[in-house]
Amino acid sequence: MGDYKPAEALTHRRRATLAVARAATLQPMNRRFEGDRQSLVAADISFENEHNKHDHSLEISRNKTKNDKKKRRNDISDMLSNCHKTQESLLSSASGYKNYRGVLNWCVVMLVLSNARLFLENLLRYGVLVDPVQVVSLFLNDPYSWPAACLVIVSNVFILVALYTERQLSKGSFSELVGFLVHFINMAVLLTFPAAVVLLVPSMTSGPSEQRFYEGERKVCYPGNLTLRDMYYFIFAPTLCYELNFPRSPNIRMSFLLRRLFEMLFFTQLLVGLTQQWMIPIIQSSMKPLEDMDLSRMTERLLRLAVPNHLLWLMFFYWFFHSSLNFTAELLRFGDRQFYKDWWNSESVTYFWQNWNIPVHKWCLRHFYKPLLRRGFSKMFSQSAVFFLSAFFHEYLVSVPLRMFRLWAFMGMMAQLPLAWFVGCFLRGNYGNAAVWISIIIGQPFAVLMYVHDYYVIHYRQEGD
Numbered sequence: 001m002g003d004y005k006p007a008e009a010l011t012h013r014r015r016a017t018l019a020v021a022r023a024a025t026l027q028p029m030n031r032r033f034e035g036d037r038q039s040l041v042a043a044d045i046s047f048e049n050e051h052n053k054h055d056h057s058l059e060i061s062r063n064k065t066k067n068d069k070k071k072r073r074n075d076i077s078d079m080l081s082n083c084h085k086t087q088e089s090l091l092s093s094a095s096g097y098k099n100y101r102g103v104l105n106w107c108v109v110m111l112v113l114s115n116a117r118l119f120l121e122n123l124l125r126y127g128v129l130v131d132p133v134q135v136v137s138l139f140l141n142d143p144y145s146w147p148a149a150c151l152v153i154v155s156n157v158f159i160l161v162a163l164y165t166e167r168q169l170s171k172g173s174f175s176e177l178v179g180f181l182v183h184f185i186n187m188a189v190l191l192t193f194p195a196a197v198v199l200l201v202p203s204m205t206s207g208p209s210e211q212r213f214y215e216g217e218r219k220v221c222y223p224g225n226l227t228l229r230d231m232y233y234f235i236f237a238p239t240l241c242y243e244l245n246f247p248r249s250p251n252i253r254m255s256f257l258l259r260r261l262f263e264m265l266f267f268t269q270l271l272v273g274l275t276q277q278w279m280i281p282i283i284q285s286s287m288k289p290l291e292d293m294d295l296s297r298m299t300e301r302l303l304r305l306a307v308p309n310h311l312l313w314l315m316f317f318y319w320f321f322h323s324s325l326n327f328t329a330e331l332l333r334f335g336d337r338q339f340y341k342d343w344w345n346s347e348s349v350t351y352f353w354q355n356w357n358i359p360v361h362k363w364c365l366r367h368f369y370k371p372l373l374r375r376g377f378s379k380m381f382s383q384s385a386v387f388f389l390s391a392f393f394h395e396y397l398v399s400v401p402l403r404m405f406r407l408w409a410f411m412g413m414m415a416q417l418p419l420a421w422f423v424g425c426f427l428r429g430n431y432g433n434a435a436v437w438i439s440i441i442i443g444q445p446f447a448v449l450m451y452v453h454d455y456y457v458i459h460y461r462q463e464g465d
Contacts, residue, residue, distance in 0.1 A: 118307070126281045130273040158190045163231050170223035191396070219245050237334050238325040240363035247335030260327035267319035271312060278308040283452050290453045298449075305445040313444060321357070347432035349420035349439065350383070353390075364389070387417055398451065404458055408450045412443060 088095035165182045168174040174182070220230065225244050234242050282305045289297035321339045329337055343356035354361050364386050372382040391413030399405045416439075423435045 115307070122278060122281070126277070129277045129281070131276060155190075158186055159231060159235060161186045163226060163228070167223070167226045170226060233332065236328065237332055238328045238339065238359065239334070239336070240359050241366055249330070249333045249335050252330060252333060257327065257330045260323045260330065263323035264319060264327060267315055267323065271315055271319065274308065274312055274315075279305070279312065282308065283449070286449055287453065287456055290449065302442070302445055302449060305449065306441050309445040309448060310441045313440075317356075325359075345433065346436045347427075347429060348424050349416055349436060350424065352436050352440075353416070360390075384417060387413060402451065402455055404454060406451065406454050408447045408454075412447050415443075 090097045162183065165174065165179055165186070169176070169179045222244060233246075237246065239246070282301065286298070286301035286305065289301055317340075325339045326337060328334070339358050341355035341358065343352050346352035346355065368389060369382050369386050372385060373379070377385075391410045394413050395405075395407060395410035398409045399407075419435075419439060423432050427435050
């Protein structure tokens with residue numbers, strides 16, 4: 001084998017001892033380093049897991065964003081590719097569209113602008129013609145010749161005769177035949193007496209209507225109603241149809257009463273002012289075309305007169321049927337305030353005449369139309385009879401104050417019969433409503449021009465000749 005060397009053996013043992021000592025010394029350090037390494041590895045794994053989670057969240061967010069963008073692109077693509085569908089134009093009747101508020105506002109703006117132009121043109125041409133003193137002077141020039149005031153006073157005679165006749169009938173002192181004759185004579189004199197007074201008295205003015213207040217709460221029965229208080233309540237109440245017990249409102253609303261009073265005063269001044277400023281100059285300028293029978297000029301004057309005449313008629317409607325009748329009804333606590341209905345929506349001439357003047361319509365229906373039907377007359381004949389009666393009173397109310405009979409109002413009312421037939425047979429809906437409006441707007445100024453022309457010819461032309 002070889003020689004044994006003690007020095008080398010000692011060196012070998014020393015190296016082995018150092019190796020064992022180094023291993024013993026490094027073992028705890030290695031364990032500590034191993035623990036730290038494992039902690040670092042765990043931290044790395046946790047960080048990596050968190051990083052992976054974050055990356056996963058970012059990936060999900062990116063995917064969602066991509067999906068949203070893709071969806072939006074798809075929606076835009078759909079919108080661009082499917083921008084048409086089967087539908088009607090808004091102005092077509094089949095569309096079912098009904099919101100024309102903007103068109104209505106446009107009509108109002110155009111109406112205001114056009115009438116503002118007419119107003120300025122009138123002021124520039126004629127100046128300011130409104131003169132309230134002139135109206136008052138008509139009442140004060142001849143204070144001893146007021147036929148209208150005389151008629152208001154004398155009308156009490158006819159009222160008392162009617163009341164006396166009813167009392168005698170309730171007692172049995174008068175037979176039905178005698179009572180009928182007395183009432184007939186009383187009504188005949190009531191119609192002829194005002195005409196005779198107006199025609200015989202040289203000057204004419206209008207008189208204010210009286211109003212009384214009545215606060216009866218009790219229910220009455222015939223013949224307990226035959227009293228002066230009950231009779232005069234009916235005379236001043238805003239109705240033409242008598243009832244034993246009228247519907248009554250619980251109290252008088254002062255705010256409502258004052259509003260109606262203010263409207264009455266305001267519209268009275270407005271009607272007078274517009275008549276002086278707007279209508280009279282047009283009527284005066286229309287006389288020469290009427291005398292010359294210049295058809296084109298007459299048509300132009302008629303259309304010029306149509307607008308102010310129609311506006312005045314609308315103001316008069318509001319002043320009388322809303323303000324005045326409501327004022328009287330509130331003062332008398334009269335409960336039935338339906339003095340008019342929606343005549344402005346009339347699609348037929350018959351509907352207009354049935355709804356624009358409810359007090360007169362109720363009287364015609366109750367005392368004239370239905371009695372004719374009960375006697376066996378047809379509806380057509382009864383309606384024609386009602387129009388004939390209305391035409392008579394229209395002519396009566398115009399011709400007697402003017403002291404001339406030209407039958408323009410009578411013919412205008414009777415012309416409503418063929419017009420009603422034509423509109424009812426051939427025009428429906430909006431076309432019928434337009435026909436009714438045209439007849440109102442054009443028909444009235446035509447009658448006004450005819451009466452003014454005839455009045456001018458009779459009273460001024462003859463005087464000049």
